Amino acid sequence: MYTVAIVDDDQVQAAALAQQIKMFSYVQDVANIVLLAPGDLASSGLSGIDILFIGVRLGEGPTGIDLVDALVPRGGSVQVIYVSDHLEYAPQVYRTEHTWFLAKPVEPDSLNAALARAIENLNCSQRKPILVRARGSLVQLVPQDIMYVESERRRAHIHLNGSEVVAYAKLSDLERALPPQFIRCHKSFLVNMDYISQLRARDALLTTGDVLPVSQRCRKTLQECFMRYVGRLV
Structure with a gap:
């Protein structure tokens, strides 16, 4: 949709x-x-x-x-x-x-x-999968399977439903490569809005139970984009 x-x-x-x-x-x-x-x-x-x-x-x-x-x-x-x-x-x-x-x-x-x-x-x-370099190998990942990405130093921890891939990639490069439902919720996190269950003042609860931080800088844009993505309030 x-x-x-x-x-x-x-x-x-x-x-x-x-x-x-x-x-x-x-x-x-x-x-x-x-x-x-x-x-x-x-x-x-x-x-x-x-x-x-x-x-x-x-x-x-x-x-x-x-x-x-x-x-x-x-x-x-x-x-x-x-x-x-x-x-x-x-x-x-x-x-x-x-x-x-x-x-x-x-x-x-x-x-x-x-x-x-x-x-x-x-x-x-x-x-269409994206291609990342992980532990000396090239790994194909389907965007729909990615829940969120966490950046730590020079590595990107790509969290799938039930597994994790640690890739040598910049968060900004992944942000450009992934579809529009991926958005920054924090300078170190990129989240797939399909997996957001609740968007709260300081964090986002995912359908899997994971909780991601929402920074003050990202909060307004994230709220606007999330409402735009899933539909208007009722």
Whole structure:
């Protein structure tokens, strides 16, 4: 199940696009749709976002192309779909990695094709293993099996459900290589939000019973991204 974010300076058009997305069969693969102002994306980043619909012209601030160029790592799994009625910008989007360019008004067939491509790419990235060096060997790890990663000196302790791999890797490199549901909860910890059972003021309780520290610096972003990832409060 994936989280869709729509970034547009026109919230009415963003809400209309959200309604269009809900009409397609692919909505069964979408757990949550959130509407974000451009400033929200710039401040909280991409953690917890799987598919990003973003306008090109976003008021007086940076363009959508600028934001994607700054925030979306090359080779990452976030699926970027540009939505704009400024077709003159279409050639410029190719300086960033993206999945599709939708022209406004958005045609249902085009939206359907863009969502299908994005979800297909995400399904592939979730199954695609990452490669780490551990004790002189190269080890393949499937992201879905990783609960959290703890950095200690120059080693990364990668905790799987029932086992642990000690790899020679930087936490920042693993953060870039893993899908968006992995987020920092502390300068030394990277957590898979799929395994968070309770997010508390100073720690996170995992479904396995493990408790990870939540630093003051990471707390606000983690809370925002966790709510964005699993859905709104009821």
